[in-house]
Amino acid sequence: MNRTCAINGLFACALVFSSLVLADGDWKECSDSVEEQMYEKGQCGASGCFDENNRTAQEIIANKCGYPENTDIQAARIIEDLHNMPSESVFRAAMLYPPGSEVRRVLAEIEKKRHGELDEYRKELKREHHFSIDRFYALTDSMTVVVIRTNIKQRVRCAAIGPNGNYVAVHDATIEPPAEEVGIYTGGAKVESISCRLKQ
Numbered sequence: 001m002n003r004t005c006a007i008n009g010l011f012a013c014a015l016v017f018s019s020l021v022l023a024d025g026d027w028k029e030c031s032d033s034v035e036e037q038m039y040e041k042g043q044c045g046a047s048g049c050f051d052e053n054n055r056t057a058q059e060i061i062a063n064k065c066g067y068p069e070n071t072d073i074q075a076a077r078i079i080e081d082l083h084n085m086p087s088e089s090v091f092r093a094a095m096l097y098p099p100g101s102e103v104r105r106v107l108a109e110i111e112k113k114r115h116g117e118l119d120e121y122r123k124e125l126k127r128e129h130h131f132s133i134d135r136f137y138a139l140t141d142s143m144t145v146v147v148i149r150t151n152i153k154q155r156v157r158c159a160a161i162g163p164n165g166n167y168v169a170v171h172d173a174t175i176e177p178p179a180e181e182v183g184i185y186t187g188g189a190k191v192e193s194i195s196c197r198l199k200q
Helices: 005-022 025-040 055-066 070-083 088-094 102-123
Strands: 131-140 143-150 154-161 167-175 181-187 193-198
Touching: 025 055, 055 088, 070 088, 070 102, 088 102, 102 154, 102 167, 131 193, 143 154, 143 193, 154 181, 167 181
Parallel strands: none
Antiparallel strands: 131 143, 143 181, 154 167, 154 193
16 A cells, blocks of 8 residues: 555545656656655654654655646646545645645635634633533544533634644534533544634
8 A cells, every 4th residue: 555545544545646646657756755764764643744844745745856747637626625625635635736726726725714713713712711621532533522511502612733732623613511522623633632712
C-alpha cells in the first residue's frame, strides 16, 4: 500500500492517488521519496506528515518536486469536496495544485472564512459559562464527541483544539439538561482539548 494510503486513510488515498495517476514517473518517484523519508523519520501520524517546521508533506513535495498533472474533472471534484466536505484530507489534496489555480483560489477563500470564524470565537471566549464540559472522546478518526452538562437549554459553540493550541474545527449545537453529546467533525486532525462558549 502507498504510504499516503496507510497514513491518511482510504478517502485521502483516493483523493491524492487520483492526482498522481497522470503525473510523470519522475514526479511520482520524487513525491514517494519525500513521503518515505518523512515516514522513516517518524514525522507521519493519523493527521498526516509534518516536518520539524510544521510543513505538510504536500508543501514539501510541491517545493521539491513541483506539481502533478491534473484533469479538469479531478479539479472540479476537489473544489466540490472543499465546499461540501472540507476535511483536512481534502485540504491536503488541494495543496497538490499550483498557486493561481482555481482549486487554490477556492481553498484560500475557505481558509479565510474558517479563520474568520475562529477569530470571532476567540473574541467571545471570556463570556460567562452556564455549563461544564464533562469529557470528550474520539468516536471515529474524523469525529470527536464532547459531553456537556447544563441546567438549561441553550446554544453553545465548541472548538476542537489540536497541538500547540491550534484550532482545528468549530461546531454550534443546542444542549439540554442534564447533559448533551455534541459531535465535532475534525477531518482526522489530532484533538488535544475542547473549549466551548455560549452562543446567542
